[in-house]
Amino acid sequence: MLKRALVLVLVLALMLTMFTACGQKQATANVTFGMVTDTGGLGDKSFNDSAWAGFQKAEKEYGVKPTILQSTKQEDYEPNLGAMAQKTDLTIAVGFLFENAMKAAADQYPDKKFGVIDTVADKPNVTSVLFKEHEGSFLVGVIAALTTKTNVIGFIGGMELEVIKKFEAGFKAGVMSVNPNATILVDYTGDFGKADLGKELAIKQYTQNADVIFHASGACGIGVIQAADEKGFWAIGVDQDQSKESKNNKVLCSMIKRVDTGTYTVIKSLVDGKFEGGKTIVLGLKEEGVGYSDNGKNVPKDIAEKTEAYRKAIIDGKIVVPATIDELSKFKPVQL
Amino acid sequence: MDLQKINVQKSERKENLDNLIKQLAYPLIAIITSFVVGGLLVAAFGSNPIVAYSAMLRGSLGDITSIGETLVITTYLILTGLSIAFGFRCGLFNIGAEGQFVMGAITAVWIGWGLKGLPPFLHVTLTLVGGALAGGFWGGFVGWLKARLGSHEVINGIMMNYIAVQLSNFWVRTSLNQDGKAFSVEIADSAKLWRFSETFSVFSKTRLSGGLFVAILVALVAYYVLNKTQKGFEIRAVGFNQHAAEYGGINVKNNIILAMFSAGLFAGLAGAIMTSAMQYRVNQLMGFTGFGMDGIAVALVGNNHPIGVIISALLFGILQKGGPMMQIEGIAKEVVFIVQGILILFVAANFVRIMHDKYKINKELKNSLNKREGK
Numbered sequence: 063m064l065k066r067a068l069v070l071v072l073v074l075a076l077m078l079t080m081f082t083a084c085g086q087k088q089a090t091a092n093v094t095f096g097m098v099t100d101t102g103g104l105g106d107k108s109f110n111d112s113a114w115a116g117f118q119k120a121e122k123e124y125g126v127k128p129t130i131l132q133s134t135k136q137e138d139y140e141p142n143l144g145a146m147a148q149k150t151d152l153t154i155a156v157g158f159l160f161e162n163a164m165k166a167a168a169d170q171y172p173d174k175k176f177g178v179i180d181t182v183a184d185k186p187n188v189t190s191v192l193f194k195e196h197e198g199s200f201l202v203g204v205i206a207a208l209t210t211k212t213n214v215i216g217f218i219g220g221m222e223l224e225v226i227k228k229f230e231a232g233f234k235a236g237v238m239s240v241n242p243n244a245t246i247l248v249d250y251t252g253d254f255g256k257a258d259l260g261k262e263l264a265i266k267q268y269t270q271n272a273d274v275i276f277h278a279s280g281a282c283g284i285g286v287i288q289a290a291d292e293k294g295f296w297a298i299g300v301d302q303d304q305s306k307e308s309k310n311n312k313v314l315c316s317m318i319k320r321v322d323t324g325t326y327t328v329i330k331s332l333v334d335g336k337f338e339g340g341k342t343i344v345l346g347l348k349e350e351g352v353g354y355s356d357n358g359k360n361v362p363k364d365i366a367e368k369t370e371a372y373r374k375a376i377i378d379g380k381i382v383v384p385a386t387i388d389e390l391s392k393f394k395p396v397q398l
Numbered sequence: 399m400d401l402q403k404i405n406v407q408k409s410e411r412k413e414n415l416d417n418l419i420k421q422l423a424y425p426l427i428a429i430i431t432s433f434v435v436g437g438l439l440v441a442a443f444g445s446n447p448i449v450a451y452s453a454m455l456r457g458s459l460g461d462i463t464s465i466g467e468t469l470v471i472t473t474y475l476i477l478t479g480l481s482i483a484f485g486f487r488c489g490l491f492n493i494g495a496e497g498q499f500v501m502g503a504i505t506a507v508w509i510g511w512g513l514k515g516l517p518p519f520l521h522v523t524l525t526l527v528g529g530a531l532a533g534g535f536w537g538g539f540v541g542w543l544k545a546r547l548g549s550h551e552v553i554n555g556i557m558m559n560y561i562a563v564q565l566s567n568f569w570v571r572t573s574l575n576q577d578g579k580a581f582s583v584e585i586a587d588s589a590k591l592w593r594f595s596e597t598f599s600v601f602s603k604t605r606l607s608g609g610l611f612v613a614i615l616v617a618l619v620a621y622y623v624l625n626k627t628q629k630g631f632e633i634r635a636v637g638f639n640q641h642a643a644e645y646g647g648i649n650v651k652n653n654i655i656l657a658m659f660s661a662g663l664f665a666g667l668a669g670a671i672m673t674s675a676m677q678y679r680v681n682q683l684m685g686f687t688g689f690g691m692d693g694i695a696v697a698l699v700g701n702n703h704p705i706g707v708i709i710s711a712l713l714f715g716i717l718q719k720g721g722p723m724m725q726i727e728g729i730a731k732e733v734v735f736i737v738q739g740i741l742i743l744f745v746a747a748n749f750v751r752i753m754h755d756k757y758k759i760n761k762e763l764k765n766s767l768n769k770r771e772g773k
Contacts (some may be wrong), residue, residue, distance in 0.1 A: 096726070101684060103731070131725045135688055136681050137672065138722070140468040144603060145457065145722045159580055170603045204574055221682060222571060224578040252567070268636060 090296050091333045095120065096129035096150040097325065098142050100157035103132040108280065108301045109321060113156040113179060116325030121135060124333055139163035147171040154179065154325055155215065158225055164188060175337055178330035179321060186355070187339040191324040193345060196232025196315040196385045197354030197376055199276070203236020204297050204372050205315055205354070207244055208365045209296060213386050216247045216267035216275035218286055220254040225387075229278035229300070229317075231390040232383050236329040239372070239381075239395040247272055254280030261285030274314060276300070287313060296360075305358035315356040323351055348377045371398050406726050420501015425699065429713070432744040436737035450737075454485050457723020458716040464723075466594065466604025470676060472715035476613040477668035478693030479711050480620055481537075481661045483702040484553075486656035487624060489717040494540050494555030494667040496690025497562030498533035502669025505532035507574055510585025510674060521588040526612070526670045534659045545651035550623025551658065559690070563683050571681050573702060591675035595644045607675035614708060616664065620769040621704035633657050638669040665690060692718075698746040715740070 097117055099110045117128040129150055133142050139155070140163040146153040147167060154177035155164055161181040168176050168185035175187055182190040205217050217233055230248060231317040237244050253260040260282030266274055269290065271370045275290070276298040277283040283300060290297035290312040296307065299316030307313065324345060331337045345351020354369070361369070375381045375398060384390040437447035458468045478495050487491030492498075506529035524762060538555045574582040592608040594601035608667065624630040635643040636653045644650050673680060696714050700706030721734040 104547070129726050129728075131722050132731045134718075134731075136683075137677060137687070140605065141470075141719070142722050144463065144467075145726060149726050161579070162581065162677075162679070221567075221580070223580050223682075227578075 063301050067202060069131040071341055073304060082209045091124035091126050093124075093152060093332055094126060094129070094150040095132065095329050095332070096146045096312045098139070098146050098155045098236060099130070099132045099159075100139075100159055101133050101136060102379055104130070106281075110156055110366065112302060112319075112321040113154075114322075115253055115298075116322035117154075117329070118328075119322065119326050120329040120333075124329075131165045139319040140166050143176070144170060145169035145174070147174040150327065151175055152177065152337075154328055155350045156180070156321070156325070158223075162318055171297070177325070179324050182342050184340060188326050189338060191328060192342060192344045192367040193321075193324070193351050194228075194303070194346030194385070195278075195317075195319060195352060195385070196228045196235070196383045197347045197353060198319065198379075199229045199232030199278070200236035200239075200376065201347075201369050201373060202315060202317045203238075204240050204369050205365055206233075206276060206296075206298060207237040207239075207241035208368060209361075210241070210274050212271045213241070214245045214247065214267075214271040214273065216264070216270075216272035218263050218267070218275060218277040218282070219248070219250045219280050220279035220282060221252055222250050226250075226278050227387055228385050229276075231278055231385055231387055233267070234390055235384050235393050235395070236372070237245060238393070239397065240368070242395060251279050251282045253282060256261050256282055257285035258286070259285065261289045264289035265293065268295055274298065276317070277281050278317075283307075303355040303357045305356075306359075308358070309357045311360065313358050314360050315358070318353055320345065320351050320353075323349070346376075347373055368398070404509075421701075424754075425701070425745050428460050428744040429741065432585030432741040433737075435744070438742045439736055439740070440729065440733055443606060443730065443733050447456065448767075449727055450724055450729050450733070453723045453727040453729070454717070454720030456720075457726075458720035460723075462600050463603040464719060466601050466606035468712075468715045469606050469610055470604065470715075471718050472711045473607070473609045473613045473671060474668045474689050475692055475696045475711035475714050476617055476708055477664045477671070478689050479696030479700060479707040480617055480693075480704060481664035481668070481690075482693045483700060483704065483707050484620060484624070484664065484695035485657060486697060486702045487637045487660040488633045489553050489640065490541070490544070490654065490657055490661070491542075492537060492555060492658065493694070494537055494558050494690070495661065495693050496688075497555070497559035498536045498662040498665035498688050499669040499687060499689050500559075500562040500683070501536045502529035502533040502666030503673045503677075503692040504569055504574075504582075504669075505529045506664070506670040506673035507582050507585060507680050508569075510678075511574065513584050514588075516584050516588055518588040521586065521676060522591055523587070525589045525674050526591070526667060527765040529670020529673065530663045530667035533669060534663040537649050537662020537665065538655055538659035540662075541655040544658070545654045551605075559686065563686065566680060568684055570680055572681075576679075582680045584672065584678050588672060591671065593675060605676045607671070609671035609675045612667070612671065616667065617704045617708050620660075620664070624704065629653075629656070629730060665693070685736075695742045699742060713741075714738075 102110050104110055121128055131142055131146050137158055144167055152175045155178045158181040162177055162180045164183040168188045177189045179191045215237055217230055234246055249263045253259055260279055264286040267275055274296040277286040278300045286295045287307045291308055293308045296314040299313050301319050303316045305313045381396050384393045435458050439482050440447040440450045459465055481495045482492050506525045509528040510525045535673035540551050542553050543549045544551045570582045576583045594606045632648045635648055636650050640650050696710050725731050726736050
């Protein structure tokens with residue numbers, strides 16, 4: 063009797079699971095994924111938010127709710143990656159500071175998959191994603207050089223790191239290509255979080271006659287844009303469209319970096335069963351990983367056309383944009 | 399005669415035990431209450447408190463890896479907590495622990511990377527001692543300013559924190575930089591402190607190291623120095639009442655410098671252990687590391703007592719390591735901090751003791767009133 067009841071229950075349970083399986087309209091992918099942010103965390107209106115947007119896109123498409131873990135200390139990166147790896151199949155870390163932690167975590171959880179943005183962790187279960195920031199910076203350099211009236215153009219970087227030097231090199235190459243006579247002022251704030259430092263340097267460059275200033279300095283850039291509002295010069299935004307940050311529409315354009323494309327690409331590769339460990343994906347103009355945006359409608363048509371010509375030339379390989387200051391010194395400007 | 403003596407001793411011992419139980423009971427009740435209140439708040443934010451707390455426990459004590467990482471955090475917190483506690487015992491607020499920690503960490507990179515070819519035991523010892531001394535001087539300087547010039551240790555401590563972070567970042571970007579990256583060079587293998595994972599494979603996924611024993615040992619030494627030596631008595635006397643201590647023939651200025659130097663030693667050692675056992679390098683700092691600030695809470699909850707600091711460091715280790723798991727289970731990061739904040743509030747305010755004392759006084763008053771009326 064008991065046995066029969068048990069069988070009945072089991073059969074019912076089995077049928078129930080079948081019903082639920084049919085009940086779901088959306089195709090649910092068979093993988094779970096999570097993101098570990100750097101100490102900036104969500105709400106930074108830039109890097110982390112953009113990376114999370116890629117996850118949200120994946121959530122809509124694959125019907126899997128992503129997990130998020132926001133780090134509070136740099137020293138916690140390694141255990142945080144481990145905790146996420148225990149929970150999900152794919153763990154993506156966002157930021158170049160994850161390099162060493164990612165290598166350690168990949169060794170500790172060899173049967174799990176990892177992704178890392180903005181740095182390379184050469185391990186068999188990690189896909190690294192890099193961006194050709196220099197290509198996007200080249201385009202805004204072209205725009206800056208065609209816009210300037212004083213022939214003095216400014217660049218304000220955050221910390222003097224390899225990744226920020228890519229912005230500087232690309233930007234300078236862009237300016238040199240269309241306006242070889244322009245002077246380029248370069249300053250670094252040494253920080254990514256202090257708006258007052260950005261403002262100070264922007265005003266300094268303004269007094270040195272700069273009328274277009276490109277920043278790659280994280281939240282310091284808010285200060286650069288504020289200074290542009292007050293003094294009336296042009297600022298160029300970074301990472302995402304920053305036209306809304308300016309009250310007087312003084313953001314000429316923004317060099318955008320599609321971190322969301324990066325995270326989404328890695329997730330997609332796992333869902334499609336095409337995840338490749340030890341591989342580095344590089345997203346440039348061709349892959350639409352970088353580019354420029356002009357939500358403020360400040361770039362005139364003729365300049366936009368010229369910029370588009372350069373964009374095509376870079377995609378076709380006619381121009382190789384320098385990624386380091388060394389390469390920049392060997393770079394020969396190409397006039398189109 | 400002898401019997402009487404023994405009885406007196408027995409009752410003294412009983413009193414001591416009663417005191418100890420009371421000292422432990424107050425914070426314990428406060429912790430339990432704060433968890434209940436925290437749970438109510440978690441529920442108010444729309445999450446399940448049982449899920450939250452079980453995630454916290456699973457994340458911090460669920461398996462050997464989590465326990466190991468909890469103890470990693472505990473290691474730092476014992477030392478930075480001790481640093482703050484030691485200052486408090488001398489009446490000083492060592493808010494500069496943050497900077498001392500950073501100086502300890504970066505100095506350990508200098509020694510661990512710069513002095514190659516030393517035998518491992520010597521190299522590790524030099525790295526730790528060097529880091530601790532760097533923190534000690536960083537703190538001692540603030541003490542010297544206070545003693546000689548009378549400038550406040552909190553202001554100077556905060557300023558020294560900024561100097562330490564900028565100096566560390568400067569070195570990470572220049573002399574100690576590795577290939578233009580955002581972190582310093584790695585220290586030599588001979589400067590790396592023994593990790594549990596080297597001997598026990600169950601600990602393979604944690605960075606738990608011999609630093610834990612160093613931290614506990616240092617706490618015990620601090621307890622001994624504070625409570626059983628003349629120097630410790632002097633430091634505490636200055637903390638109780640500077641003027642009385644001076645009147646009693648104690649050199650207040652020297653003791654202030656000494657206390658700040660010792661406090662710096664502990665925080666510097668914490669930084670050196672971070673370099674030598676956990677990170678092997680120093681990253682470019684985007685802001686303060688937060689370990690010094692955490693030390694303030696650890697010291698307060700531990701009642702500025704070295705042994706109490708060990709226990710409270712463990713508690714904070716559990717809270718901090720449990721936090722990520724709570725986030726993974728979908729509890730907002732802010733709620734995790736709120737629970738931690740409530741705990742500090744309840745324990746540091748010592749509200750259980752105050753309520754208990756008030757209740758007692760009220761009861762006695764009522765009793766005596768009743769008696770009078772009865773008569």
